[in-house]
Amino acid sequence: MDMTSKLTAAAERLFDRHGYMATGMDRLTQAAGMSSRTLYKHAGSKAELMARVLTERDRRFMARLEVRTVDALFAALEDWVRVEGARGCLFLRSRAETGGDTPEIAEAVAAHKTAFHQRVTEVVSADLGHDDPGLAEQVLVLFEGATHAAVYRGAEAVSAARAAAGILMERART
Amino acid sequence: MDMTSKLTAAAERLFDRHGYMATGMDRLTQAAGMSSRTLYKHAGSKAELMARVLTERDRRFMARLEVRTVDALFAALEDWVRVEGARGCLFLRSRAETGGDTPEIAEAVAAHKTAFHQRVTEVVSADLGHDDPGLAEQVLVLFEGATHAAVYRGAEAVSAARAAAGILMERART
């Protein structure tokens, strides 16, 4: 494992568990097991590092959402929560922590949320057989809600969202 | 307006718009229009101040949710978003920013989320005529989802959640 991946992985873990602002670079060098000189050679800056973390996470997350049905969308979220835990959406959290004032971060977040919205819309279309932007918006809201409610309600929030999405899809189908 | 309220109001505005960690006490003294000596007399500490902000916000927010129907719940959220804007849930954001490691903050968040869950459960019961914990969980997820999706989807997310909740309620009623 090269130093850049080791750094990105350590950064994602710390930023996600303790917050972006609350994580100092000292703690990061320690967790990544490298000197600060090496860290900055690969990271550029703290903001660039967070942007790289988000881009990498987008890749991993969106790969899991390569599905054909809305139900599979929520099944994928159940898997994600089981594996990664539920601490809310790292993208929205990063942007909120920086007040949207860090361009690299704001752009990475915007790119992810655009892609996410598009993916949900596509899956709803494929599952239904035709476009339905309003229903897609509802499914997106359920997904986002499951992500955030799971922080304090646990996995139950995701299965509730899954069931609700099932009802909405069934109603749209008939 | 006494100094404590002026301080709490200024703190809520800055913490919400720029983040808790990103907001320094210097900026806070400036915004509140008072010396740091006075600020600390009323605030105790930064963490205590954030906890007071959250408790105050819980009061304001929960007051708006004193309604009888699920539809009114989402109407109240539409109002809230129109007035206060959509930057995600300040409670979840505060806890995430501090990694849950600041007891005053973690406790204020837990208290709010417990109260919120209870309120949603009560409103669903009242609207339906009988208890339905599963449906309440779905409505809670829709509400949480609307709050967070509105950050990037705007008010449309809230009306989508409102419509979805209407469908789920109607189905449960018949």
Next chain:
DNA sequence: GGGAATGTAAAACGATCGTTTTACATTGCA
């Protein structure tokens, strides 16, 4: 009329922030 109480302004506290630099060791390739 004299002391609490409450406020301001500003300096100072040690700690930590993100980042750069200095000095040196190790490796791999021409």
Next chain:
DNA sequence: TGCAATGTAAAACGATCGTTTTACATTCCC
């Protein structure tokens, strides 16, 4: 054999962090 690349360890950078302190002004009440 020798140089370029890549790494470490550690000190230093100025800035800013949350918080306390010093010194002084104002107000209110007994």
